[in-house]
Amino acid sequence: MLDYVIIGGGVVGTLIARELSKYEVSILLLEKENDIGNHATLANSAIIHSGHDPKPGSLKAQLCVRGNTMYETLAKELKIPLIFSGAFVVARDQEEVDTLDLLYQRALHNGVKEVALLDADEAQNREGNLADGVLKVLDLPTTKVTYPWEVAIAALENALLNGAQFKTNAKVTKISPVNDHFIVEINQQEEIEARYVINAAGVYADELASFVEDDLPYRITPRRGEYFVLDKKVKGFVERVLYPVPSDKGKGVLVVPQVHGNILLGPTSEFQDAKENRDNHSDHLNWIRRDSEKLAKNIPFDQIIRTFSGLRATSTYHDFYIQPAKKHPQFIHVAGIDSPGLTAAPAIAEYVVKTLLNRDQRLPKKTDFNPNRVKKKPFYESHFEEKLQLFKEDHRHGHIVCKCERVTEAEVVAAIHSPVASPTIKGIKKRVRAGSGLCQGGYCENTIVKIIARELNIPISEVDYYEKETPILWKETKVKR
Ligand SMILES: Cc1cc2nc3c(=O)[nH]c(=O)nc-3n(C[C@H](O)[C@H](O)[C@H](O)COP(=O)(O)OP(=O)(O)OC[C@H]3O[C@@H](n4cnc5c(N)ncnc54)[C@H](O)[C@@H]3O)c2cc1C
Incomplete structure (x- = not known):
């Protein structure tokens, strides 16, 4: 037992x-x-x-x-990975300023360290792309990502x-x-x-x-949250997490710098009965665009590479x-x-x-x-001499599978055979970031399917995309004569 x-x-x-x-x-x-x-x-x-x-x-x-x-x-x-980003909670009118003052007291009461209230000028100085029209900000330096x-x-x-x-x-x-x-x-x-x-x-x-x-x-009672993901080219667009003043529906739509340089915009907050439905809706995504502009100006919406949603x-x-x-x-x-x-x-x-x-x-x-x-350092983060050494140890480091994130075949193979492995397209993405970049797997997914099939000795039509029985290749469309 x-x-x-x-x-x-x-x-x-x-x-x-x-x-x-x-x-x-x-x-x-x-x-x-x-x-x-x-x-x-x-x-x-x-x-x-x-x-x-x-x-x-x-x-x-x-x-x-x-x-x-x-x-x-x-x-x-x-x-x-952990970045010590800090965060601002942003108040835009008098009612929000009053709530922000209460939130400051709540933070102190909860034992949050280093919390402070800042005026608009100080906040703008620290966060260049903060939206215009902000009146006051709650500074939360202990927030991380x-x-x-x-x-x-x-x-x-x-x-x-x-x-x-x-x-x-x-x-x-x-x-x-x-x-x-x-x-x-x-x-x-x-x-x-x-x-x-x-x-x-x-x-x-x-x-x-x-x-x-x-x-x-x-x-x-599941509560869905939807998001936009911006390409990591936008790294530095904001340094901190930007929150609006919270409401009954939760923390609201945020602007969040991510550890690899991407920015998240979202989430929404919608109750639903289904425990699996993680769709995105255009009206909810439009709502994210509108609300995120209350926090930051000049948001590079042309750098959106993906949408997703999760259930709380x-x-x-x-x-x-x-x-x-x-x-x-x-x-x-x-x-x-x-x-x-x-x-x-x-x-x-x-x-x-x-x-x-x-x-x-x-x-x-x-x-x-x-x-x-x-944990092995990712190949692309290694210095030139380290890369040479890695290549000597395993020549498959010479084959870059994912060009956006510069992931090598040796890294994909290591992920397939790791102690907590999941040899699916998404499983590899979660472990080595292949498919997380600008093309979202358009370039590398077909190579990864072949590597998984080879390593597990299974047909390529049995390689799953994500969940069980989600193959991305179904049958051959061209047969060699
Ligand atoms: C949109 C959104 C935004 C959020 N943002 C933040 C944030 O910024 N910061 C923060 O602190 N928190 C945030 N949260 C909350 C945070 O993500 C969750 O609280 C946390 O991930 C919960 O982890 P968990 O392990 O409890 O649940 P899950 O990650 O859901 O894990 C539960 C697991 O149980 C498994 N399971 C279910 N039923 C069975 C079964 N019958 N048999 C075997 N396995 C089963 C499921 O498959 C699942 O893998 C957010 C959540 C959402 C959805």
Whole structure:
């Protein structure tokens, strides 16, 4: 029997796996998709919020501020990108200025460090493309930006190094409490037994929790957010994250510099019933254009290279719901993890393990826990001599597969065979950025399909684009005679 089963391979589940791997316990993480980090963890603003926005006294406020401070160490240990961008919250009329003053008090109350109010001139001096007509700004220097799915991949890689296990294509279809443990059914076929179940299943958390809790105190009501992505040529257009003054609908449309130089514009905020629908709508995208211009002037809309959307696991509980189940306390709810869930994720993991699990029982600590992930420097970031050395070690570094991001064949092959691999077009993109540039994979995808097929010894028509059974090549249209 296993000690812990974690359901969900998003940033929350993977960081919980890593936190638990500091102890002498057996851990299995189950993910229904063919890759980890394919849901909210894939499609968000990537901001490590300061903690100025959550309601004082809420778990969101506590874990957001704590999570923000943990990212610096996390970035060093897991070698994840992190930029110390800072942020401005921008007020444009007197009503917003009044709200900004309250937000300043809220930030102080939540324990956000270095927060300050700036007048328009000071703000314009610091952020050249700030929109005209701004009256006052809340300066949040502790805001940062990361690369969200790499956080999840890195956390799981490190958890595996420390003894955890994981399974993809493993959908939990039933959970049955039996005496002092649970039987967890996977894909309606396999059964495993575990003493504890940690439910970090994002928008599906309520459906899974209803197997063990009759009177569930929350329901997940997915809230979609849509975005534009601007090409990394625009790097430096803004230095900081720009937020509007928040409203009942959330933080509003933002302008967000990304770790590789791109800029995100978005997100929108629309409730929907469906837990999978991640479409984009032209009227919502027009709304992003309009709202983002209230924050920044001269936005280079001609540099848009992509749109996408993600679903927030917003809950009717209006806070993170992180508690043991009432009747079966060895089932831990980690639910309603919408924004700022990426920021809070390391603190959520710490809270689950140290506060909830370690409260009644003393988990035995490992003496040889290794917090560090080994990550190879991308080829294009290497100096000339380093590149020569890499080429000597593996000649496939001489073949640039993705010209936009300058990714080599050796890097694609390494990603296919990495410990937390997902040999799909999107899986490779998530790991080495092939297809993330201006042409969005138009140039490299056909080569990557061939490399995956060759490495896995499968026909090219079996290489998936993203999810299971999404091949981009279907049949031969020209046959050699
Ligand atoms: C539009 C948008 C913008 C956001 N911006 C920010 C931001 O800037 N900063 C910030 O801090 N937060 C932000 N967030 C929130 C943040 O992205 C999420 O809180 C965080 O990613 C949640 O991670 P998770 O692991 O809980 O969920 P997910 O990443 O959704 O992971 C849950 C996983 O569970 C799996 N799963 C579900 N059911 C089953 C099952 N039956 N069996 C096995 N596996 C299952 C899913 O496949 C999925 O991989 C944003 C979210 C959205 C959508």
